[in-house]
Amino acid sequence: MTSKKVKSFIKLEEAINIDQKEFNSYYRKNINSALFSIFKLLGFSKIDIESAQGSFLYLKVKTKVLDFSGACGSLNLGHNHPEIINAEKFCHENNTIDALKFGVNKLQAILAHNISTVLPEELDTTFFSTSGAEANEAAIKLVTKAQGTKRKYIIRTKGSFHGKTHGALAFTESENFSEGFHLGFPRENILTIPFNNLTALTEIIEKYPHEIAGIILEPIQGQDIVVPDKGYLKELQKICSQNNILTIFDEYKIGLGRSGSLFYFQSQEATPDILTMAKSLGGGKRAIGAMVTSRSLWEKAFGKKKDATLHSSTFSGLGGSCAVAIKSLEIFTSSNFLQNVNDLSEYFFTRLDDLKKRYPKKISSLRGRGLIIGIEFNFPISQQSLNIPFAKNIHIAMMGSIVRELLLNHNVLTYFNGSSPNILNILPPLNTSREEIDFFIDALNQVLDQKYTSLIGKFCKGAIS
Ligand SMILES: Cc1ncc(COP(=O)(O)O)c(C=O)c1O
Structure with a gap:
């Protein structure tokens, strides 16, 4: 007779200190294993968030990550606004x-x-x-x-x-x-x-x-x-x-x-x-x-x-x-709130425009209004099938490699949708700052400076591991 391992209940006070490997395994086993594989590919499962404040996620490894994903629009005020x-x-x-x-x-x-x-x-x-x-x-x-x-x-x-x-x-x-x-x-x-x-x-x-x-x-x-x-x-x-x-x-x-x-x-x-x-x-x-x-x-x-x-x-x-x-x-609706969004937007688009001029072959257009921004990439290879889970089409793999690189090597969280994998979505908190925008631009600049082959190589390595 095989003995079944007894599952132990984890109290809230213990939950906060649970080891990353352990909570990842609960997510995979008890929530959604396919989604977990996608998180893994994109590097999302590698970050152990201790706390979050404003535009930043504070990790257990004592690094902070700039969250420009906006949780798909839920974080107009950033994390834990006072x-x-x-x-x-x-x-x-x-x-x-x-x-x-x-x-x-x-x-x-x-x-x-x-x-x-x-x-x-x-x-x-x-x-x-x-x-x-x-x-x-x-x-x-x-x-x-x-x-x-x-x-x-x-x-x-x-x-x-x-x-x-x-x-x-x-x-x-x-x-x-x-x-x-x-x-x-x-x-x-x-x-x-x-x-x-x-x-x-x-x-x-x-x-x-x-x-x-x-x-x-x-x-x-x-x-x-x-x-x-x-x-x-x-x-x-x-x-x-x-x-x-x-x-x-x-x-x-x-x-x-x-x-x-x-x-x-x-x-x-x-x-x-x-x-x-x-x-x-x-x-x-x-x-x-x-x-x-x-x-x-x-x-x-x-x-x-x-x-x-x-x-x-x-x-x-x-x-x-x-x-x-x-x-x-x-x-x-407080005074100057929307004016500030528009000022930041103008600054962000100006900086992105400069980046687009620097990499005309890589960035084909900029989309959006205010602080919902899409950076459209011009990938050099047409859509074709790959044999990596979630990355069946090459554009998903290419954008996946950019999102992964931004997160794991430049501490910036972004995302994209399967409907248009050539568009990087940027939704910063509306009370972000020019310094945070500069940080993002520098990170993206360094990623754009790399060859796609090198990014894809790292992505595939991550996928295989
Ligand atoms: C435009 C739009 N409508 C509806 C929804 C669904 O909202 P919820 O996920 O809260 O059900 C979303 C969520 O992303 C959305 O972006």
Whole structure:
């Protein structure tokens, strides 16, 4: 008889000092082994983070890593922002209530009010979620309920990302995320059009007159960092409103100051019927998202008493999450905050432009707005198959080797998406500094100075080991 090793429970106080090899093995065995292999390839599994503050991760080996990954948009205020920590402390010291289902949660009501003060007047009614995908689910349900089932289609755009829960996934076109699943919104009721293309929008409306309920899109597409033409959002909103099609703008990645405006749509004279936000609303500490719409649209869908609980969620707007979100919003709207983002953005793009001039064969373009930045690489080899797990295409291996090198030899954390492996994504905290930007530029400069063959060689060595 084989004896089974007894698993021991690890207490919180012990957890913090657990050896890296050991917690890596728990991650691989008890969470996601395939994802762990990807982390390993990119060097991510090699860093043992003791603490995090501002733009930096402090490692056990007494080095610090500049985190310009932004946790995909959740770290607009960086790690453990002191005012966010104070908001948390305030809740603990005052024993503020978190979970309350039967009664009015004060902090929730205040947060909803505050959100309405920073948005166009008509956007005054909020539903809180815990994740971004759930806020989009709420938006889709609102559109469906308000429009009735005769308007059976909802439009999404090519390259879109709106989350991975069953409903939100139906509207995520990017990569292969929705392949092989039954979806929360029927595939046959989804129309897909190219992003930043008004002709495609008018054509599809002509094809299905009075049958389209809504459209969901990211005002700047976050996966490939695609900024649409000036006037696109305004004209799209106008066409949709003329045809009674409700617009949902998903600003998770680009909202809350990231684009240089509080929300990007506000700089484009286009107000959606529904706005969704999440990620940095929680100040990098709490999970909270929000769907914001007009009172009239909300009333149309859920205004009757019998419909008041048709859409709800247990952890919708926990007191502490709302407290933190009130504080984050206060910081994002404080004087000079956005001006500083725009100044840093200008500095960052100028420095990147210089780098592009220095390496014209390697960097083909720079994308983005504010502090969501994409550096597009011009790889010398066309896409072809490789036999390394996760790096089946050569561009993934090449960008993987750049990300790994930046992390392990230059202490800078960045990332890229499988949808466009030639684009390095840079999302620094919005309160970064010129010195930190200089540090990043120096690191990238040193990586660009190396031959691709040398980078790939190191990457393959890492993959094999
Ligand atoms: C634009 C956009 N929409 C939706 C989501 C999904 O949000 P969450 O991961 O919180 O469900 C994301 C997450 O990356 C996103 O970037």
